[in-house]
Amino acid sequence: MKLFYIKAALLNTMLLSFVDDGTILAQSKQLDDNNVGLYTYNPSLDLGYALHTGTSPLKPKTYWRYLGFYFDHRLTFHEHVRYYATKAFTTVQAIGASSIDCVVPIATYGYCLWYFNGARNKGAMNQLKWMQRKAALWIMGAFRTSPTGSLEALAGLIPVHLMLKKLATRAVYHVATLSDTHPLRSMMGEGLLKRAEPHARSAALMTPAMLGKVKSTVMEVDEHIHTLTESFKPFAPEARPGDRLLDRYADRLHFDKRNPPQDRHPYLDELIANARADPLTALAATNGSVPQSNQYQAASAAIIYKGHRELERTHYVSGRVTAPDAELNAITCAVHLAVKQANCQHIMVFTDSMGLAHKAVDPSVHSGQAFSLSVCRALQEWFEADDLRCITFIYVPSALRWDIHGEAHKYVTKLKVRVGRCKMDNSIDALRSQAAHSVLDSWSSTFQDPTYRGSEFLELQWPDGRPIQPSYLNGGPWLSTFRHSITEFTRVCQCITGHAPIGAYYHRFKINKPHSCTCGAAFQSHQHILFCCCDRYSVHYPHFLRDIALFMKYNPKAFGFNRDPSGVGSLLRVGLFLLLEDLSVN
Structure with a gap:
């Protein structure tokens, strides 16, 4: 290895080698420098002369893998995100809805490479959004026409951009827990170097003009870490x-x-x-x-x-x-x-x-x-x-x-001291909690937009009258209630979103089926079935007694609807609607 680095130092090229497969990588600003570097390093290569003269039939790879990260020529990381998004979705299919917490680290592996302020990551974000929507549909058995916002809320899946924002913010503060000589510190600014030797590309060696231009996760750490006042001793x-x-x-x-x-x-x-x-x-x-x-x-x-x-x-x-x-x-x-x-x-x-x-x-x-x-x-x-x-x-x-x-x-x-203008102590848990609450507030604000959650989304409230807001904790308020039965939750999901085999759905998507209700009403909407249909008891009552009993057993403090604060009548109505027809996935 010493001879390897001695040879590489004489070239305008950085050489990397893998022990497991013998691959040799050359990094430089120009392809010709790469070829010369590879030939000089090992002239005995079969294609060494061809590489040296530039007549090689070999072409650079579209992307290459290093330590689990997929790099491409433009550093867009599309292949990296595609690979891990696919891996995350197949994991959900293999384990089930209970695997959400296990899947997040897979889907977001290496996100610091491509997610930071100023990064062009629209294509990568779209791939993760597609993966999350597909996973939500699979978990809940909902119609594929269901709005993404309602699917994410019901499944307890925070939107991808908010999830990454939370993870990136919390990761900034985690840098403070690293040892004084940790390799990552060598890339940081002057205040975070501690006893680490600065890297040639370290933020500590950049000019003020360069600091204003460079965008990366390292620069975000230097920008936000000052809010943390707590110190740590990894090797106390x-x-x-x-x-x-x-x-x-x-x-x-x-x-x-x-x-x-x-x-x-x-x-x-x-x-x-x-x-x-x-x-x-x-x-x-x-x-x-x-x-x-x-x-x-x-x-x-x-x-x-x-x-x-x-x-x-x-x-x-x-x-x-x-x-x-x-x-x-x-x-x-x-x-x-x-x-x-x-x-x-x-x-x-x-x-x-x-x-x-x-x-x-x-x-x-x-x-x-x-x-x-x-x-x-x-x-x-x-x-x-x-x-x-x-x-x-x-x-x-x-x-x-x-x-x-x-x-x-x-x-x-008895001790109540107001927050002053002077700098106060901020623990790492407090800042991490603040980041989590910030994205939850953003999610709740976005959830109020009908274009995000769907115009037919049925607003529910807790027994005390508070409207139910989306959350990712414990699977969210909807999924955690029906976790005992995925079949019931599928029916509830179709009821809440309005994407179910009823007249309003047939009319909206131009399906050649009757739009009228069994009671004689001209239009069968989920609001009509829940609050107006005169046949809801006589036609559908015998079919949902078992499900209502189970629902009451597992959720004694059931939700109420905004139109029925007591919650009891609403509970019966939603049970009637859930089994209005066979709303199973098939």
Whole structure:
């Protein structure tokens, strides 16, 4: 390999070689330089002389594959997107509707190569949109004339351009978690290089004029990463295997094992009574709060007790962070206050999240890693001083408002600090969550356009009267409700979109079938069947009793229609319509 690079350095060409198949690639600005480079590198090639003289019958490949990426001459990545879009769709067909979360990484593999601000990617986007529409049709068994917007909403598939926007935004912040010498840092600007050597094409070596012209994912990172104030240590000493807190003191770290769904009030009362009777036990109540209004910052609080006597309490703002970040901050504060108490051998921390209790002693890279490292250092020093010391984390449901944990909740909610103009702390989870909410808001706004969702889309609402908005979480509100039966969901989909074998559909697409209803009405629309048809009970009632029973079993809080706020009459009407005819896929 050393000789390989020595030869390549003398040429105006970059040579790449694959160990698995022996392919040699030459990269330069001109084809003639490639030929000379290949001939000079290995004159014994059968076509070496032909390459050197330019009379070779060989033609450059249309595209070539490297590390799973497909490159073409113009770097449009059409072949790359086509390959992975096809692979994603065949995966959906093989696994089924439950495979959506598994398919997204396949369809978007290498998207940073071609998706960034200023990139010409219309052709690639169209291929992914075609793939997603085809997958949605296959999942739901809908008519192929159904609008794409309604299919995406019902299947819980966020539009492709919004999905890529979310992934690209979240990927920007992920760069902050890389080690100081990571190869990607060598391509970044001056502020992100850390200890990495700048690459010849690094943004750090570009002139201001060039920085304004170049468009790439790397440039987007330099532009947006400054909003993240959190720092990470991928190779912190506390995270080394064997030196971690859980490796050295696993027998002194205890987590509440009681089943959370069980009634915890008597259990907690007995637990705290025994703890208060022990003079060597310190009690710590923690709570984090994120106000619903964006005008206020998140807050954290911790209160320390011994017996019935309160020793210390503190609350402070945490900036713009998520609720788990605020709770983790509160646990860190509680541990630091508790380890300072004299004559203390046992600390009991009461928190409303056992997941964050585990994360508090996890030094790996995650949102709030600095808090976890601080907890690990404090507990390690505390454990080393006395072999009898231990700590226990107890789960307390927030809704209980129980004893000292309820007091911590009241205390933290009293602190309300408005968001100021000065720069505040932003955790990586908060920024990632903000990116997700931004695309959901954009999707909801687009969904209101009839040209996107379809003019016949039936608006539904939750039992409390709120209109149902599209979401990709847990398959979306529609698919998650009918996940137990794909046949029922197919019928519901055809009912909601209005693309079903009824008169209105026959009329719109000029199908030679009757447009009238069985009740004698001149025009059979889905609105007529749901709200006006006088034959809906006598003609179709016996056929849908089983489906309605199943529907009520799996969805006791069923949707209501805008015209029927109670939801009961609407439920019967939609059941009647669903089995108006055999609306199966066949």
